[in-house]
Amino acid sequence: SQKIEQNSEALNIQEGKTATLTCNYTNYSPAYLQWYRQDPGRGPVFLLLIRENEKEKRKERLKVTFDTTLKQSLFHITASQPADSATYLCAFNDYKLSFGAGTTVTVRA
Amino acid sequence: EAQVTQNPRYLITVTGKKLTVTCSQNMNHEYMSWYRQDPGLGLRQIYYSMNVEVTDKGDVPEGYKVSRKEKRNFPLILESPSPNQTSLYFCASSSGQGAQGNQPQHFGDGTRLSIL
Numbered sequence A: 001s002q003k004i005e006q007n008s009e010a011l012n013i014q015e016g017k018t019a020t021l022t023c024n025y026t027n028y029s030p031a032y033l034q035w036y037r038q039d040p041g042r043g044p045v046f047l048l049l050i051r052e053n054e055k056e057k058r059k060e061r062l063k064v065t066f067d068t069t070l071k072q073s074l075f076h077i078t079a080s081q082p083a084d085s086a087t088y089l090c091a092f093n094d095y096k097l098s099f100g101a102g103t104t105v106t107v108r109a
Numbered sequence B: 001e002a003q004v005t006q007n008p009r010y011l012i013t014v015t016g017k018k019l020t021v022t023c024s025q026n027m028n029h030e031y032m033s034w035y036r037q038d039p040g041l042g043l044r045q046i047y048y049s050m051n052v053e054v055t056d057k058g059d060v061p062e063g064y065k066v067s068r069k070e071k072r073n074f075p076l077i078l079e080s081p082s083p084n085q086t087s088l089y090f091c092a093s094s095s096g097q098g099a100q101g102n103q104p105q106h107f108g109d110g111t112r113l114s115i116l
Helices: none
Strands: A003-006 A010-014 A019-026 A032-038 A045-051 A056-059 A062-067 A072-077 A086-093 A097-099 A103-108 B004-007 B010-013 B019-025 B031-038 B042-051 B054-057 B076-078 B087-094 B111-115
Touching (some): A003 A086, A019 A086, A032 A062, A045 A056, A045 A062, A072 A086, B004 B087, B010 B019, B019 B087, B019 B111
Parallel strands (some): B010 B111
Antiparallel strands (some): A003 A019, A032 A045, B004 B019, B087 B111
16 A cells, blocks of 8 residues: 655754755655645644646745655755744645655754 | 634543534535544544545544535544544545645644543
8 A cells, every 4th residue: 555654753953944854655656745734733734735747846935846756755944943843744645645644843943 | 714613622522422523614625534643643534525425435434434415514423432533633625636636635623532
């Protein structure tokens, strides 16, 4: 069955640095990959969607890449701020949307 | 304001006492789904619905029921809750081809269920 892994449970970084999160998938070739942000006690909030024919997508300080050869997506938060502290989830589709377990990012002031 | 509303937000109950968690969306979305979130396991889909009267099992459907009689509502029913159903539950909706992954999911704020 398809599998999606975010290979870091937690990431602690200094304010102003770039956070890089990794999402790997196996046994499937998704046409789309999505990233969400989740704050404690809240539902996930959609951030970005990238298609398989798009290598990179940006939204303000966020950047997502999608490498179908490596079966991997990278999520970057540039010039990170304490307000970026949250759990970030990746997800991809087959007949349904499958989510990774998430990476919790803590940005230190 | 576009939103997905779940009720209740918190519930503590006992084994075997039937309960329903309601979910309503005001965006006229076709696709709705229920997830449970457990530490280390991430979001796992319980059931989903492509449209009114069309529902199907997700990854972990055992012990749950759903119905989709109206487009805006998608209640989750636990006929005989057990302690292993203690979890954080999320309802989500998306337009059109949500199941194909090309549409963002809109999530409610969650329902924390404790089954004693």
